[in-house]
Amino acid sequence: MSSTTTGGAGAGEPTRRDFLYIAAVGIGAVGTAAAIWPFISQMNPSADVLALSSIEVDLSNIQTGMSVTVLWRGKPVFVRHRTQAEIDKAVADDKADLPDPATDESRVKKPEWLVMMGVCTHLGCVPLGQQGDYGGWFCPCHGSHYDTSGRIRKGPAPLNLPVPEYAFISDTRIKIG
Structure with missing residues (x-):
């Protein structure tokens, strides 16, 4: 019996799916931080204070x-x-x-x-x-x-x-x- 590999990539090498997953999580994290920043910034003391x-x-x-x-x-x-x-x-x-x-x-x-x-x-x-x-x-x-x-x-x-x-x-x- 011979073993067959599927997809053409070895078991330990990153795939296109891994790249898309990491890119999506990174963009999501940056977007969340950008959305939350105004709420955090508004808690700083104002100029008159x-x-x-x-x-x-x-x-x-x-x-x-x-x-x-x-x-x-x-x-x-x-x-x-x-x-x-x-x-x-x-x-x-x-x-x-x-x-x-x-x-x-x-x-x-x-x-x-x-x-x-x-x-x-x-x-x-x-x-x-x-x-x-x-x-x-x-x-x-x-x-x-x-x-x-x-x-x-x-x-x-x-x-x-x-x-x-x-x-x-x-x-x-x-x-x-």
Whole structure:
């Protein structure tokens, strides 16, 4: 008995059918990716959101003892040029019994500049500056008192005023975000 081969190609060699199968799967994969890409792309942040992701603040116009409030991501950020007395008081209060313990050094990059979110950690009100029992910030809505480093000292707020991500670009400019 003799063996016969059909189709003219050996058992291990690719055939025209194999090529058509691989080409069809490849074209299908590329087509699926092209169809899905707009749906994935629309989830990226828009240009106006990216523009708000960081801001620069000029510090040269802020005199010692003054504060400015800037908006970042739709929320107020307090930038305070602290006096030496405020810095000394904040450092002295590091050893006080704090509800949310944090040293003044851990909250600032340069002692004379305090940068923090201006949103009370109790219910999201905006505290008033240089008021309250500790000379820092006072939230009149529910009576939270913050010290000269923005740490909660008294009242219902559970946490310190948060410090956003920021960096000094130069001696007179910071970038928040």
